[in-house]
Amino acid sequence: xxxxxxxxxxxxxxxxxxxxxxxxxxxxxxxxxxxxxxxxxxxxxxxxxxxxxxxxxxxxxxxxxxxxxxxxxxxxxxxxxxxxxxxxxxxxxxxxxxxxxxxxxxxxxxxxxxxxxxxxxxxxxxxxxxxxxxxxxxxxxxxxxxxxxxxxxxxxxxxxxxxxxxxxxxxxxxxxxxxxxxxxxxxxxxxxxxxxxxxxxxxxxxxxxxxxxxxxxxxxxxxxxxxxxxxxxxxxxxxxxxxxxxxxxxxxxxxxx
Amino acid sequence: xxxxxxxxxxxxxxxxxxxxxxxxxxxxxxxxxxxxxxxxxxxxxxxxxxxxxxxxxxxxxxxxxxxxxxxxxxxxxxxxxxxxxxxxxxxxxxxxxxxxxxxxxxxxxxxxxxxxxxxxxxxxxxxxxxxxxxxxxxxxxxxxxxxxxxxxxxxx
Numbered sequence: 001x002x003x004x005x006x007x008x009x010x011x012x013x014x015x016x017x018x019x020x021x022x023x024x025x026x027x028x029x030x031x032x033x034x035x036x037x038x039x040x041x042x043x044x045x046x047x048x049x050x051x052x053x054x055x056x057x058x059x060x061x062x063x064x065x066x067x068x069x070x071x072x073x074x075x076x077x078x079x080x081x082x083x084x085x086x087x088x089x090x091x092x093x094x095x096x097x098x099x100x101x102x103x104x105x106x107x108x109x110x111x112x113x114x115x116x117x118x119x120x121x122x123x124x125x126x127x128x129x130x131x132x133x134x135x136x137x138x139x140x141x142x143x144x145x146x147x148x149x150x151x152x153x154x155x156x157x158x159x160x161x162x163x164x165x166x167x168x169x170x171x172x173x174x175x176x177x178x179x180x181x182x183x184x185x186x187x188x189x190x191x192x193x194x195x196x197x198x199x200x201x202x203x204x205x206x207x208x209x210x211x212x213x214x215x216x217x218x219x220x221x222x223x224x225x226x227x228x229x230x231x232x233x234x235x236x237x238x239x240x241x242x243x244x245x246x247x248x249x250x251x252x253x254x255x256x257x
Numbered sequence: 258x259x260x261x262x263x264x265x266x267x268x269x270x271x272x273x274x275x276x277x278x279x280x281x282x283x284x285x286x287x288x289x290x291x292x293x294x295x296x297x298x299x300x301x302x303x304x305x306x307x308x309x310x311x312x313x314x315x316x317x318x319x320x321x322x323x324x325x326x327x328x329x330x331x332x333x334x335x336x337x338x339x340x341x342x343x344x345x346x347x348x349x350x351x352x353x354x355x356x357x358x359x360x361x362x363x364x365x366x367x368x369x370x371x372x373x374x375x376x377x378x379x380x381x382x383x384x385x386x387x388x389x390x391x392x393x394x395x396x397x398x399x400x401x402x403x404x405x406x407x408x409x410x411x412x413x
Contacts, residue, residue: 102373161300161301207341
């Protein structure tokens with residue numbers, strides 16, 4: 001083969017190969033969909049204000065059609081009791097759907113535990129929900145592209161696309177995902193996407209009588225949530241996982257897992 | 258090349274074309290890497306709209322105010338005015354069409370969500386007046402003595 005022929009053939013081959021690669025490209029060109037680079041949803045929880053009434057859990061279950069009696073929930077409230085000797089006792093019966101109405105702490109198979117009043121150093125409630133992480137582990141592990149992050153930072157599940165493999169449920173470091181007993185797909189908090197995208201509040205935040213839960217736009221400097229996150233001392237859960245959560249907590253301490 | 262090399266190659270090519278054809282029909286046209294990129298944004302775009310169209314059940318105090326403005330105005334200064342109407346009166350759904358009447362939760366269990374006395378020194382729960390549900394007029398409904406909107410007995 002002459003050098004000229006070799007170069008010619010190579011050029012033809014490269015051109016041909018690049019055409020076929022672009023023809024096989026799985027990524028379809030897309031329209032920008034209600035893209036607003038000035039919007040990123042964030043959530044603020046004030047653990048001092050939470051009284052453990054569980055109205056948020058009840059409202060969430062009703063709003064999002066999560067079977068009321070099934071032991072699954074998109075949001076829940078944990079109770080922490082820290083004793084003077086440093087022991088941490090924690091409970092969360094039924095995800096606090098019915099609120100905290102007894103001093104007894106539900107220790108599952110070890111029964112109910114009463115911590116005497118004079119042994120309690122700290123006791124408080126911590127509401128939990130999906131952190132809508134900036135780099136969500138659950139989305140990364142989905143093998144079919146059923147769970148994803150929207151342009152405004154909300155992590156959702158496509159119910160028609162989910163195959164129910166459960167990788168995301170195991171991948172989430174916060175345990176916020178569960179298997180929906182009726183829909184038979186992975187389910188999780190949506191930040192009430194149907195409500196917030198119409199300018200409303202999430203069902204849990206609306207149900208809270210004490211404003212312990214707030215949703216806001218982290219990119220708007222005048223938003224009360226953004227201002228608190230910027231100007232006050234807030235914490236996030238499990239920072240060491242590098243998931244960059246967007247649910248911020250006031251009054252978090254190291255005992256909270 | 259000889260026939261025995263080409264023949265399996267044709268089979269492989271046919272399978273590949275078959276898979277690509279199936280994929281072209283099966284995968285929706287709006288499926289792909291969206292704005293968040295391949296790692297976090299690989300999805301069917303129209304699903305975002307499907308979630309946005311999910312029906313609301315809790316409509317909020319402003320919705321109640323559209324008809325029951327007299328009641329809301331009357332109760333503005335009540336002790337319990339910070340509690341949203343629907344927490345006790347039930348989610349509105351499509352009230353007044355469906356359901357025509359909401360079911361009010363008057364149960365003791367509802368009240369003690371906040372008013373069971375707990376020892377919570379690092380929470381605002383400690384500042385809420387509380388009772389021991391096992392000792393305080395057991396078996397009776399709270400609303401028999403307390404006005405649910407304005408429950409302090411001194412104000413009645």
